[in-house]
Amino acid sequence: MKIIIVYKDDAGAQRLARELHKKLESRGASAACMGLREMTKSALWQADLVLVLGGDGTFLKTARCCATQGIPVLGVNLGTIGFLSSIEPEQLLQEVDRILNRDYRIESRMMLDVRLIRDGMEVYHGLSMNDVVIRACVSHTITIGLQIDRLFHTTYTGDGVVCATPTGSTAYSFSAGGPVLDVDLPALVITPICPQLSCSRALVVRSSARLVFELVAGHPTAFSVDGEDELPLAKGDRVEVVRSPVTAKIAEVFPVSSLDRVLRRFERLNNTRAEASNDMNILLQSCYVL
Incomplete structure (x- = not known):
């Protein structure tokens, strides 16, 4: 199985890409890493799956590049919300064998x-x-x-x-x-x-x-x-x-309905905002005491 890892321009994404690349090759897969700026249609040629480490912007650009070749794309959320991602970073390394066994669903998305x-x-x-x-x-x-x-x-x-x-x-x-x-x-x-x-x-x-x-x-x-x-x-x-007659192929490791996905992402965003608000309140109280 040939897997290509595309990562956003970020030190954390690069580290995860290297770790994932090492684990995939240890399982016998053919793997390659490239930054988003290096990605071209020719570089993705004949890939069985493209893993995208980044946010929705990184995912969209990669999905458009892969669509005309019919290559499925699996998003790993390294962004703020990640509506288009299928899996979180902490789950990714645990699910490598599942990915190599092609134990995922592929959805066709309109373009x-x-x-x-x-x-x-x-x-x-x-x-x-x-x-x-x-x-x-x-x-x-x-x-x-x-x-x-x-x-x-x-x-x-x-x-x-x-x-x-x-x-x-x-x-x-x-x-x-x-x-x-x-x-x-x-x-x-x-x-x-x-x-x-x-x-x-x-x-x-x-x-x-x-x-x-x-x-x-x-x-x-x-x-x-x-x-x-x-x-x-x-x-x-x-x-x-x-x-367009072309559709994007999206790989889903943990398939959920679109409504459930939206609700989960909004819940995550609200929790993040609540945490930030709580941190700000603590900071303001500290400033007041001082």
């Missing part, structure tokens, strides 16, 4: 095909696993028109708009007030960011819909895919979004 059209010419084409975001770069509103299946649907005026997959519905879209979608639901969610009108709400559409977002008017604006590849937009630019 988006994204194009930026300017003056009739394609200037960007990429894949998205999480979301496509169009947002103002300054503290002023912008106006974005939305077409669904070539028919005008609505106009959003505000800070921008997010178009998310079910996987990405727990990210920026959720923070902007959008709903959480089950990862198996064939749908997309379109969520306005700080809309000027209170009647502007998140919209859930079927995944087969063809969406076109056009920058009608506004101040400096940018669009990004999965939080990366940020590009400036000009008036009249069109961002076309359709469901």
Whole structure:
């Protein structure tokens, strides 16, 4: 079994990668380590599994790179929340034999095909696993028109708009007030960011819909895919979004429903915040005594 370990640019992640690499090879597996910056499609060629040591950003970049080759990706949470991770670092080394025996479930996650059209010419084409975001770069509103299946649907005026997959519905879209979608639901969610009108709400559409977002008017604006590849937009630019035939293969060591995953991650985040708040209260009390 050929396993490649991709780690984020962090000393702790590097140490874990070296330890994991040593343990995998001691079990007879073919293993290799590389930093996120070294990762290329050719470097991942013919891997049976890619282990990602990092947060959701590291995972998304790796998953997009692996998707076109059909390589499953298993996330090890070294980030803050880790919605996309399957296993925690303290569990990883204990489950090496299980991973080598392929005792995990592989889920297929929807991806988006994204194009930026300017003056009739394609200037960007990429894949998205999480979301496509169009947002103002300054503290002023912008106006974005939305077409669904070539028919005008609505106009959003505000800070921008997010178009998310079910996987990405727990990210920026959720923070902007959008709903959480089950990862198996064939749908997309379109969520306005700080809309000027209170009647502007998140919209859930079927995944087969063809969406076109056009920058009608506004101040400096940018669009990004999965939080990366940020590009400036000009008036009249069109961002076309359709469901991609390519899917991301996600390995799950401890399979849980998407709702359970969300609840567990939020519980973990709330516990972390509670601990930080308690530490701050202790510090303030100490300062007061002094």
